Amino acid sequence: MTLHDRARSALTEWTAPTAAEESLRKEFVEHLHTYDDAMWRTCAPGHLTATTAVLSHDGAKVLLTLHTKANMWLPMGGHCEISDESLEAAALREATEESGIPGLRLLPGPLALDRHKVWCHPPHSWHLDVEYGAVAPPGAEYVVSAESLELRWVPVDDIPEPTDEATRRLARRARAVLLG
Numbered sequence: 001m002t003l004h005d006r007a008r009s010a011l012t013e014w015t016a017p018t019a020a021e022e023s024l025r026k027e028f029v030e031h032l033h034t035y036d037d038a039m040w041r042t043c044a045p046g047h048l049t050a051t052t053a054v055l056s057h058d059g060a061k062v063l064l065t066l067h068t069k070a071n072m073w074l075p076m077g078g079h080c081e082i083s084d085e086s087l088e089a090a091a092l093r094e095a096t097e098e099s100g101i102p103g104l105r106l107l108p109g110p111l112a113l114d115r116h117k118v119w120c121h122p123p124h125s126w127h128l129d130v131e132y133g134a135v136a137p138p139g140a141e142y143v144v145s146a147e148s149l150e151l152r153w154v155p156v157d158d159i160p161e162p163t164d165e166a167t168r169r170l171a172r173r174a175r176a177v178l179l180g
Helices: 003-013 019-034 087-099 165-179
Strands: 047-055 061-067 076-079 112-118 125-135 148-155
Touching: 003 019, 003 087, 003 125, 019 047, 019 112, 019 125, 047 087, 047 165, 061 165, 076 087, 087 125, 112 165, 125 165
Parallel strands: 047 125
Antiparallel strands: 047 061, 047 076, 061 148, 112 125
């Protein structure tokens, strides 16, 4: 089974928590049906991406990156790679690479979906973002990567500006899953 097949299966089986995300889920599945390269950055109309809210071990804080291109506070995430076996694997890889934290534990997911305009293919294309949560081990220390201007642990209920509602929603959902 390919990454494309696994993504289609994961999204087909996922129960969206809101009507808006159900519409996105259907759109993402249709996109996978339409484009054989929907998992790859080369898909000009848009491509699936994986994002992860990295929580502190107790769920009180989320690690955010001041993203170099977006210039806003965002969770870790990015494009799928040929070595990724699933969206979950891509989400965990991106979170580990961008945070520098070994031993992250992925929460069951996906937790949310988001669609946002990007400039991978001028004038623009879309990231069809499948979102997850992960938990850092106690005492975890991050390492700023080249993809970040800064990393910062922030309280889940006090995420700084500039950010977006999708970031806040994902952090809250990840915490809710962690705390059960």
